Amino acid sequence: MIVDMHAHWWTSDYPARGFYDAFIKYGVTVSGRPEERVRQRVERLIDPEGEQLIASLDKAGIDKCVISMIDFGLTRGIGEGKLSLEAQHALHNGLAGKYPGRLILFMGIDPRRPNAVELLERCVKEWGMKGAKFHPGSGFFPSDRELYPFYAKAQEFGIPLLFHTGPEMYPLYSKYSTPLHLDQVAVDFPELPVIAAHCGDCYWEEAARLAAGKPNMYLDVAGWQQRAKRRPVEEFYGPLRTVLNIVGAHKVLWGTDWPALDNYMSQAEWMGYFQDPPDAAKEAGIEFSQREIDAILGGNAARLLGLDR
Numbered sequence: 001m002i003v004d005m006h007a008h009w010w011t012s013d014y015p016a017r018g019f020y021d022a023f024i025k026y027g028v029t030v031s032g033r034p035e036e037r038v039r040q041r042v043e044r045l046i047d048p049e050g051e052q053l054i055a056s057l058d059k060a061g062i063d064k065c066v067i068s069m070i071d072f073g074l075t076r077g078i079g080e081g082k083l084s085l086e087a088q089h090a091l092h093n094g095l096a097g098k099y100p101g102r103l104i105l106f107m108g109i110d111p112r113r114p115n116a117v118e119l120l121e122r123c124v125k126e127w128g129m130k131g132a133k134f135h136p137g138s139g140f141f142p143s144d145r146e147l148y149p150f151y152a153k154a155q156e157f158g159i160p161l162l163f164h165t166g167p168e169m170y171p172l173y174s175k176y177s178t179p180l181h182l183d184q185v186a187v188d189f190p191e192l193p194v195i196a197a198h199c200g201d202c203y204w205e206e207a208a209r210l211a212a213g214k215p216n217m218y219l220d221v222a223g224w225q226q227r228a229k230r231r232p233v234e235e236f237y238g239p240l241r242t243v244l245n246i247v248g249a250h251k252v253l254w255g256t257d258w259p260a261l262d263n264y265m266s267q268a269e270w271m272g273y274f275q276d277p278p279d280a281a282k283e284a285g286i287e288f289s290q291r292e293i294d295a296i297l298g299g300n301a302a303r304l305l306g307l308d309r
Contacts, residue, residue: 001308003301004057004065004267006162006197006222006255009095011048014088016081019072023260026169045259050095054102056258060268063298064101064307066255067092068133068162069108075138077171085109085119093127104305106131106162111150112140120150124157130305131160133197136181137172143184151189160193160304161185162220166201179207186214193304195253198223204239208246218304219247221296222255225265228273236273237281241288249292253301271297 020042027038047053057065069092071085072078083091089107096103107123109116109132123129132154136142142163154161163182167174179200186194199219200207211217221240228236243252254274256267274293281287302308 001064001298001302002060002062002271003254003298003305003307004062004256004258005195005253005301006220007053007065007067007258008070008260009050009053009067009092010046010259011091012046013082014091015070016072016078018075018078018081019070022078022169022171029169041263045262047259050098050103053258054099056262056267057102060266060271062267062271064104064301065258066104066106066131066301066305067095068106068131070133070135071108071110071113072135072138074110074112075135075172085113086122089119089123089127089129104131105129106133108133109150110134110138110140111147116150117153120153120157124159129159131162133162133164135164135168135172136176137164137168137174139173139176141176142181148188151185151192155189155192158191160195160218162195162197164198165196165207166198166203166223179203179210182217183210183214186210186217190216192216193218195220197255198257199243199252204243205246208243211251212247218251218253218300219243220253220255222257223261225256225261225270225273228270229265232273232278233280233284233286237277237286238284241286244288244292249289249295250300252296253304254297 024039024042028035073080092105096105107129109119165177165179168177179196182194182196193216195218196207197220199221207219211219256270
């Protein structure tokens, strides 16, 4: 089973307009391209019926895809959008209903919201959501005590929490998103699966060292496409081999961060980097067993989400 453990879905009403503006500004900053060109490329990723997503999954041969929602409503510079948080979750539930058995939903709730725990319960009990996604860069450290009631309820339900780790785009704050801030959460909630998204990005070795010592901490490699295309052996295959040596293949999850990077690399192409490493990697002494690849591409996600039961 192939599982994309980290993807999103964008419509004209979700995420908030402030997020689109920030993402476009980020695209201009990293690419140097004119804003209008970046805006056009971003707007092509809007997929109101989910048809682009399903077509991409089919082309890549992906069996199931985790769609993670994002709550930037309390984020300075982004704020609330047209839809209430409840309406956003209902919208995603409707999408999953259109493609039964294909999509797995992770709620997006800023855990600082006064009704965060109540909404978590509704997402699990009413809509069957299987996890939650956070962007600490919105302005909180994952280890803040005020968030503990949310974590306790998530642990009670046995659902994983996916935290963005690594640098953040403006207007988010990167200082909140280093992997080290997950350490206390993983210790204080030992039965709560904690996932460091993007494997910490530039803090990937820190993330791996932390996860090695925490039985409930996992890593996903969504967003590593740029490393893979830029310098595949030095920036992708070498670090990935080191991560597996440190933490073990059983704790690494494959993801694409679709659609954010779809203009850069398709889901099918990204999967190919794992299924068919180039000769240059082998010549550098970097190899992966089929068992490791199968675990990363879906076996670990299936186990974590109970899909293998």
